[in-house]
Amino acid sequence: MKDQVKEIAGSYFISVTLINIAIFATGMLFRPEQTFGYEAFIWPLLFGLLTVIPTIIMYSKKELTVRQLLFRKAIQLLLDIVIVITAIFGGKEMNASTAAAAAGVSVSIIIVFVAVHVIEWLLARRTAKELTEELAAFQKRNSA
Amino acid sequence: MEIRIVNIGENLQEYIEIGCHRTDENIHEIVMFLKNRQGAVKGTKDDRQYQLPVVDIFYIESVDDRTFLYLEHDCYESRKKLYEFEALLASRHFARISKSVIINLMKIVSVSPALNGRFLCKLTNGEEVIISRKYVPEIKERLKG
Numbered sequence: 001m002k003d004q005v006k007e008i009a010g011s012y013f014i015s016v017t018l019i020n021i022a023i024f025a026t027g028m029l030f031r032p033e034q035t036f037g038y039e040a041f042i043w044p045l046l047f048g049l050l051t052v053i054p055t056i057i058m059y060s061k062k063e064l065t066v067r068q069l070l071f072r073k074a075i076q077l078l079l080d081i082v083i084v085i086t087a088i089f090g091g092k093e094m095n096a097s098t099a100a101a102a103a104g105v106s107v108s109i110i111i112v113f114v115a116v117h118v119i120e121w122l123l124a125r126r127t128a129k130e131l132t133e134e135l136a137a138f139q140k141r142n143s144a
Numbered sequence: 145m146e147i148r149i150v151n152i153g154e155n156l157q158e159y160i161e162i163g164c165h166r167t168d169e170n171i172h173e174i175v176m177f178l179k180n181r182q183g184a185v186k187g188t189k190d191d192r193q194y195q196l197p198v199v200d201i202f203y204i205e206s207v208d209d210r211t212f213l214y215l216e217h218d219c220y221e222s223r224k225k226l227y228e229f230e231a232l233l234a235s236r237h238f239a240r241i242s243k244s245v246i247i248n249l250m251k252i253v254s255v256s257p258a259l260n261g262r263f264l265c266k267l268t269n270g271e272e273v274i275i276s277r278k279y280v281p282e283i284k285e286r287l288k289g
Contacts, residue, residue, distance in 0.1 A: 007261055007277070069259050124257035127280065131255040131263070134287040139250055142237055143157065 008055055014116050016048040022108035030101050047084055051109075054079035077113050081106050183236065185229075187213045187220025196220060198236055202267055203247040204229050216269045239286045241265070242276040249287070 023044060027034065054076040064072065089102050152158070160178060164171055179197030187196045202214045206226040213220045224232070230246055237249045251267045255275065258264045263275040275283070 066259060120261070121257055124261065124263065128255040128257050128263055131280070131283065131287075134284065135249060135252050135255065138237075138287045139252075142250065 004059055008052060008059070011055060011116060011120065012048050012052050014119050015051055015112060016044050018112040018115050019044040019047050019051075022112050026101075026104045026108050030104055047087070050083045050087060051080045051113075053083065073117075077110065080113060081109050084109055185213065185222065185224070185232075187222050189218065189220045194220060198233065199248075199250070201238075201248055202251045202269060202271070203241075203245055203273055204238075206244045214271075239279075239283050241279050241283065242274055245273060247273060249283075 057079075058072045058076045060072070085102055085105060088105060089098060092098060162171060162174065176195075176197065179199055183198035184195045185198060185201070187194050196213060196215065200215050202216065204222075204226065205212050205214065211222045211224055211226055211229070213222055222229075226244065226246060229238075230240060233246065238246050239249055241247045247265065251269075253266045253268055255263050255265045258274060261277045263277070263280070264272045265275055266272050
């Protein structure tokens with residue numbers, strides 16, 4: 001449980017940072033004239049929380065096969081898009097401009113999703129490299 | 145057969161070298177004896193019991209309440225539980241890498257990231273075994289000691 005929380009928390013904070021960048025990029029693209037109050041600072045945190053929900057639902061302690069894992073990740077991404085789009089555009093009238101904005105948001109969710117996984121993989125690669133180096137030193141010290 | 149013992153400097157690694165025309169049964173016996181002197185555990189394969197040198201064990205896995213010992217090419221079953229092996233091999237070069245596996249740290253070639261936050265370690269026989277993220281700090285601590 002503790003590891004699950006740590007793993008999800010790590011992923012949450014990376015997501016929040018990337019969501020900030022995504023909001024900046026999509027905002028500059030679709031509504032550069034829009035201004036916000038202080039409440040704008042809470043949105044990346046809330047979107048981060050919303051995207052964590054599918055992660056919690058899809059989390060598995062079992063050793064999944066690559067196919068199972070990719071399937072789960074695809075469902076997770078789909079749920080992320082549905083949740084965020086509903087949160088932003090739910091109840092609003094759909095027109096060409098809203099549809100374009102929704103498409104933009106969807107693309108940025110995909111980019112953020114992929115980027116989060118790439119960053120996590122890069123961090124894991126660094127840990128793996130450290131482990132390999134420490135193992136080599138350990139084996140050198142203890143080889144008989 | 146001539147037996148030669150050479151004193152070497154403290155800074156050099158101790159070794160045993162056998163000079164022979166060919167590696168026959170006798171040589172294998174000597175090697176097994178020397179390996180068993182460093183510790184051995186009992187393992188069963190095809191209803192036959194074997195003394196397995198600890199240094200030859202690659203990893204020990206618990207599957208459905210049964211314990212298996214993996215060597216370079218062969219797999220043996222043991223009556224001992226994984227936690228018993230963990231205690232038994234605590235002072236040797238073994239470490240827990242997941243809920244069900246204890247590995248011989250001397251047999252790992254490299255570690256690489258796997259999907260879903262886990263790691264894969266490649267062994268000297270080419271096999272790959274999963275390391276759970278949970279055990280990484282423990283392994284790191286072990287490698288320092």
